[in-house]
Amino acid sequence: MNYIVLDMEWNQSYPRIINETTKKKSKPKNEIIEIGAVKLNEDLECVDTFKSLVKPVYIKKLNDHVRKLTGITAEMLSEGDYFPEVVWDFRDWCGEDRVILTWGYDDIPMLISCLKMYRLETDWVGEWYNLQVIFNAQTDGGKNQRSLASAMEYFECGIDEEHPQHDAFNDARYTAMVCRKLDLRRGIEEYARNTKAMSPTATVFMNLKEVARRQYRCTVINGRSQCPEAFNTNACPVCGAPMVRGKWVRQGRGKLVSIGECREHGRYFMQNRLLKGKTEKLVRKTVFESNPEAEEYYSDRIKASERKEPAEAAE
Ligand SMILES: [Zn+2]
Helix, strand or coil, X not given: CEEEEEEEEEEECCCCCCCCCCCCCCCCCXXXXXXXXXXXXXXXXXXXXXXXXXXXXXXCCCCHHHHHHHCCCXXXXXXXXEHHHHHHHHHHHHCCCEEEEECCXXXXXXXXXXXXXXXCCCHHHCCEEEHHHHHHHHCCCCCCCCCHHHHHHHCCCCCCCCCCCCCHHHHHHHXXXXXXXXXXXXXXXXXXXXXXXXXXXXXHHHCCEEEEEEEEECEEECCEEECXXXXXXXXCCCCCCECEECCCEEEECCEEEEEEEECCCEEEEEEEEEEECCCCEEXXXXXXXXXXXXXXXXXXXXXXXXXXXXXXXXX
């Protein structure tokens, strides 16, 4: 079996209001612009590499922050190939008997959302693991998501100046260096238990099914952004009837969660998230089908808010 160490860079659009009256589909928020990967064999030796830039289709303007962070320019992207070609090359390159390893929880959901955007198959992605979980479990047992740079420092692996971070290929190579310091086989065996211990929030959100999403514009009252509509309008996503809901509790910075119940259609887990646009602030409300994990998470958050504990640091 091989290990595919994957890293990607993506461009971001600024949040925009979805036009409710025309139901015009808004642009996607993110679009992958670079895929970098290293293939390791069972002895963690590098057997092949993959590196490709992706020509953007949906978000043509390169976000300033992304450009500065990655060093990728619009000219470089114009030389890239389109996402479907790059991703099929990548799929072939990955081969059959392998698992994907990433640094963080974001890359694979991003890959899957871009595949769906192009109506491409997603099943081939298969098993994947966030190395942060394995790193924490096998080092100091920390619960926060650590940066790749801090893991490199922990193992005294140097970042060389000619290969800066935030380049998908360089980061995949650096991540592979960290892999060689870990017991991957054991890390994968113990993964489920350790993910839950490290990030209860991520575990809950990974298994939720989104059923509705809407954005509300904030109004500024006495210098403070307010958005009562996002918190007081709690319509059932199926029939639109007002739901009975619990209180809104803090999930993390700029994020609140609650649970609503429709007498006919059951319980829904809701998240309100503050988004900072270029000129205004928005609240994005996402409604998910509730499940036992979400219910347990919500009641834990309520207990924590009653004890006035801070929300999870990693969020
Ligand atoms: Zn209903």
